[in-house]
């Protein structure tokens with residue numbers, strides 16, 4: 760990450776590492792905590808909440824990065840430093856309702872769909888409307904706090920090929936920020952295979968699992 764920052768003239772502290780611990784046990788998270796890593800990403804609500812319980816009292820910032828069903832919104836609202844995967848009005852409304860009930864402001868990203876073969880993420884044409892809704896759901900000190908955008912690019916043969924998708928997400932973020940007249944500082948993009956390319960295109964958060972924890976075991 761530091762080398763990628765240096766190559767494109769960015770400050771190393773402008774990019775945060777979310778270590779993606781899905782399918783790995785809490786003991787692996789403890790090993791990384793001992794090395795100074797603080798931010799961890801999980802994709803499945805039940806698994807994530809079980810690990811939070813196991814690691815209660817540890818100084819961890821949890822990220823929810825997976826697809827989120829509306830019916831799980833109640834369980835996750837207020838329990839993650841950042842939810843990366845808001846992609847529908849229905850989910851946004853439910854998360855906002857649950858966050859308001861808990862009297863918290865829940866930071867979120869909107870996930871943008873980057874290819875025809877992907878199911879997750881809002882279509883680009885629907886992004887401005889969803890973003891306006893999310894902003895409107897957080898104007899009284901609780902509800903949702905829109906921090907930026909997230910994407911999973913299509914799978915490519917080489918990391919450089921993901922570059923245009925990452926560049927595109929940055930452009931979408933810049934346009935949206937101008938339209939909404941508010942800063943959208945976070946761009947969550949880049950994983951094991953392409954995080955360096957993502958950093959060169961402006962990622963502020965990279966989500967890396969395999970190259971830290973090794974291959975994922977089967978889902979527990």
Ligand SMILES: *Cc1c(COP(=O)(O)O)cnc(C)c1O
Pocket residue numbers: 779781802824825911950951952966967968969970
């Ligand atoms: C699993 C996952 C990652 C991590 O992928 P690796 O290739 O193991 O680094 C990142 N982002 C999301 C949304 C994921 O589901």
